[in-house]
Amino acid sequence: MPAISTVAELLATGAADSPAIRAPERPPLSFGGLRALAERTIASLNGIGIGRGDRVAIVLPNGPEMAASFVAIACAATTAPLNPAYKAEEFEFYLLDLKAKALVVQQGMDTPARAVAQQLGVPVLELVPGAAAGEFTLTGGTAGTASRPGAAGSDDVALVLHTSGTTARPKIVPLTHTNVTASAGNIARTLRLGAADACLNVMPLFHIHGLIAATLASLAGGGAVICTPGFNALRFFALLDAERPSWYTAVPTMHQTILARAERNAEIIARAPLRFIRSSSASLPAQAMKDLSAVFSAPVIESYGMTEASHQMCSNPLPPGAQKPGIVGLPAGPEVAIMDDDGTILPQGEIGEVVIRGPNVTLGYEANPEANAKAFTNGWFRTGDQGMFDADGYLMLTGRLKELIKRGGEQVSPLEVDGVLSEHPAVAQALTFGIPHAMLGEEVGAAIVLREGMAVTERELRDHAAQHLADFKVPRKVVFLDEIPKGATGKLMRIGLAEKLGIKA
Template sequence: MEGLSLTGILKKVALQFPDRRAISVSGKLDLTHARLQQLVEEAAAVLCSSGVRPGDVVALTFPNTVELVIMFLAVIRSRAVAAPLNSAYTKDEFEFYLSDSESKLLLTNPEGNHAAQAAAAKLRIPHATASLPVPSEAVRVTPFRVPSESGSPDIAAISNDPSDEALFLHTSGTTSRPKGVPLTQRNLGASVQNIKSVYRLTESDSTVLVLPLFHVHGLLAGLLSSLGAGAAVALPAAGRFSASTFWSDMRAHGATWYTAVPTIHQILLDRHASKPEPAYPRLRFIRSCSAALAPVILERLEAAFGAPVLESYAMTEASHLMASNPLLENGPHKAGSVGKPVGQEMAILDDNGVPQPAHVNGEVCIRGSNVTKGYKNNPEANKAAFRFGWFHTGDLGFLDSDGYLHLVGRIKELINRGGEKISPIEVDDVLLSHPDVGQAVAFGVPDDKYGEEINCAVIPKEGVKLDEGGVVSFCRRNLAAFKVPKRVFVTDSLPRTATGKIQRRIVAEHFLSQISAAKVPKFGA
């Protein structure tokens, strides 16, 4: 049974590929799969001997460091539940997440996190630090004690079950407060296998991690799927993405692919335009996920970096991956589509749960071993999300005649202008096809006449000046009249989430707050 778990998969890899590189930190250290497994076992033993018990939630807030990787895996190895948190949260945010997850322990690096520690102290949650100053020695964990009624088990006697809850994350909370999503060892193991399968990841692959590990995209697609394939992952020395060192890191570690959000792809394209590399590594593919990638950006990426760009579709509740464009040897990749379902069932349902034929819009619904069994302590959300035997994603889309999924937008994000339902993604695509527009986002705003009206924000390409009238004229030539933005905000930056996502509601609030006191409704994103 352990083979169906993430822990079981990683143990098998350590036996199959003991001497292959697993984790690197640029210019600092390299760990093999066997050494990583040993460090995880040692750290898990420390957790168990200090009172951590199966089912206990352990919060972790670190930069993208090797200590985070080891302690995350050690937590789930001890049958506890890992809850990685964004280190940029405020004290109040930490207090909410620590309380909502019912965390029993907070782990940080030795530098600590003042806001997280203050919140933990208020909630009377023990705090410990973890460091690996000498790679040949065990991780150093400062002494702590989690109150426990049972004795300390021997880690060697602990077996991981696929049904064990292993990871606890929160959704973005764009239409309500963030919802807690528990994921089991089986969920994580299934997702790792799905990602390995669709991208044919093997021990010969290598990637540089550019996304934070407190988010399911970086954690599952970048880190765990690579480790589960016996492949290698490099962590940037600074603990976060840097455009100035990205390509040198990719070359140094023999990277064969990378995965990122569209924002990072755009940053790399901008740097390519202003300061191109002498040569780019030969990549098997580039992956894009977590937000819509405009077809024009996909084309620019392929032209600049000489690799197929595979857009995919994922969410926390599905342990990340739901659909992806295939590798070229397995079928065409379609610009504007997020590909075919991977390792799970997918259906497009109407409001009554009836499956829709090809090219007919409906809600994207899924079911499979990668999907969470339900939100934590949230019966109302579970009732809405789990209906007709399917998990309802809240996304509107259709399957084409080849089985490729095309997303229209979030159901709650569609702009209702006088009864006309408009997909902001469609408007985004037109804006991004403007030769002088670098980034763009369309959003709905309240309107007395139509109920909602379309606005947008655009960032010009470097060295280019844009005016509102020119953008509107371009849209009039390429969109039906009712889809043309009424107002265009020309700006040099857009508000983003910690993971680089652009959420339309937040963008709308940001720009409307500059011109009026209009109250923006809670659109989804």
Template sequence: MASKPEEITLSALLTAAAEQSPNQKAIIVSGKIELLHSDLQKIVNTCAAQLRNSGIAPGDVVALSFPNSIEMVILFLAVIRARGVAAPLNAAYTAEEFEFYLQDSRSKLLLLPSTGNAAAEAAAVNLKLPTAGTRFCTSLDGNRALEFLPKSVGLKIPSNAVSESINLENKEDDVALFLHTSGTTSRPKGVPLTQLNLAASTQHIRDTYELSPADTTVITLPLFHVHGLVAALLSSLVSGATVVLTAAGRFSASTFWNDMKSYGATWYTAVPTIHQILLERHSAKPEEFYPKLRFIRSCSASLAPVILEHLESAFGAPVLEAYAMTEASHQMTSNPLPHRGQRKPGSVGKPTGLEVGILDESGVPQTQGTSGEVCIRGLNITKGYQNNPEANKTAFQFGWFHTGDIGYLDEEGYLFLIGRIKELINRGGEKISPLEVDAVLLSHPAVAQAVAFGVPDEKYGEEINAAVVPQENMTVTEDDIITHCKKNLAVFKIPKKVYLTDSLPKTASGKIQRRLMAEHFGAAVRARMGG
């Protein structure tokens, strides 16, 4: 009789990587801490046993609210190792926001840094939720561990748990991660992701970029967001590679390249906003030299071709744009490494380990070059939103998961995105992609950041407006921008109004919030129209 195939779990991949590369550095906190893969696994297993012995049962949700820190990494891995569900939360939330997310995720425990978090603790008190402070420490004999502080509220965590004394066998269908989608059009939706979802996604990312123990990356994004957590951290760890956390626990343009050079980084991944910040710093205060990188990855928002060109020119590395979403445990498509195929500016690349289809409103697959809704299916995709049957009915139709994006596949299978279904601008029947307008705005040499959006219009139903942030120490006028657009866009795609501003609203991960701009300026237009 054939033996049952081994379950594919994220925990198993992490264990295998640690066994294969035990003496390779896993986590570095810049200038402070270095942990080998073998050390990290030992600490994680001990911490997982402590959580289980404290009463955390399989399926229990544990909320984590930390900066990018060694505590965050250890606790995330320990929670899922203990068959719990990790729910990372932005430490900058208000008490009301914490209360919503803790309640919606059905958290059984809140873990915080030793310094605490007043807003999170206030929410926990209201919800009667057990809370524990934590810190990473080194004893006099050199033993390193994660310590649960005595002031833990409503919880008793044993300090001498032995991981081998309990069953820590993970299952493919164990929910391991609970995140929320951004709530720009409705209340945030809860997305449960399983061990299998995360295992599949991290393997896809590892294979796409050929990540190995020879690689090192500096994390630019918060670990409460799927991009930083899955693409940078977890994909590196399952590859036996090294991850560097900044000393400040967040991205800093002033220290980024020093960390990249000091620790021999070979790649990094970021959102376009961070790439643009690094380009601005390069223009104002370039480094004496830049590290030789295998590649630079861009994801989570559209990267204008002109920004891609500037990145490659400035930093001397190929830029690979990818396409991802929380519901797919991050990555869905990516441009390939140079030796594996062509990089197409404006495209988010080819499918990576899953199937991509372009469907019309009736679920009929579209031919190459014909646009429709981008739909996906594969092992990395969530089985459904938590307690949201209406959202699941809409998202899971015709045997596919519907992304809400409009795009098309070219003759070589590369995906080109046109925009979100709800963000396409309908100007008198002409459907206009705001991404196309963004790209033209960003190609103006005096523009640092830009976003196009639709506002109500009495004649056309919708009209195009835009907001731009000028390059530092450069002057540009609305007329300059519109003249530039007239040279590069069809007449009906030219913004009617361009706003000059110092900043654009962004999510915690740095993604520009187009819909907030549309709502803000659309409300002003409706008021003028008497609506």
């Protein structure tokens, strides 16, 4: 069978009458229906002058139309999904930065993106949902001729996303059809996805995790993605019961929220068994991995991804392979190595920067030669993460280079401290962060969310940490919060947390 290198080719592998896009209380859209939708979308966009390489910004609520529009529009043009929660100024920045040729919004949906696009002269296309989950038509635009019509090719850009820069201007990451289909195939093989599988998607579909791992990988395996309005802890178990997925993928904060409600939903868990649970986009505390596996009687597959890799780089294997708590797994697609500052590849057991190369890796940031010069060394992409391979070839991350806490000449891995704090029985969530310090540069702080009905003092937590960590790694300040601040995709926000919380050393 020839290698799949475009989204259209990926869609062609599913059985015509098998469900591809599902949603609660709606009939499913079959693979045959999704392929027909993609063909109609190509014709519709070409008819208003939009073709391959032209950028179409998509601002839609999470759900089946967002998933289907990403897939169908990618067959014709370049998709640019944006967070619907953005304010007008943010939409203005992204629409201008992307040089968007059109904006897709849902008919009747109130969003500042519509007015911003009109001010900028960007055509607004209204998406009108159909009866089946994800079925839609596009209205609007002016008749025109596309400079590059027809179905997109392997070297065409399928998806552009901005990196979530914490201080610097966000960088544009272009991902080709080769990139995204390679990654979707890698994930489908890692998880042994097939036509009988259905993923309950709770991830936002303006982020690489939901777009590739939940949506495109499910379709690559010939299975379905069940599209929800997004993560809602109060609805999760009802959806599990009603939809009967075989798996779901989420970020650690979501898994921890699900765990907190699992006991009262034990009957649903028993009658709606999962084949496995997947975690990615941030490190899953080892205790949470053990608890999830025990509660759901299913393997928990932690994986390691980033936007520039079209998501997946490493993954723990399914049984009979070993799932190692606190470790992100074996290389699962691209080549993965450890590099020192000078560009030398280091042997197993040595700590350095994680680097990757392979067909799923972006060819480079757009119009940013300075960033590309820093990001690529001898053909390897530098992830910015620090780690090492264990004796079994599993990758262990020791921290994000930018997030390492530099305390008086010592470097503290916040992930290591998170892991120790998370093992305390009263701790539901822990996030270690740097606090600016006049003498030491930075001091170690920790934000803690307690388990319901449990209590622990700052002193007791520091004593617990001191039993497992060198003195310089023990948090000097511990703050107790009802909720740790998160970014738009559910990731805990480590950088800048001290400032956000008004904490000084």
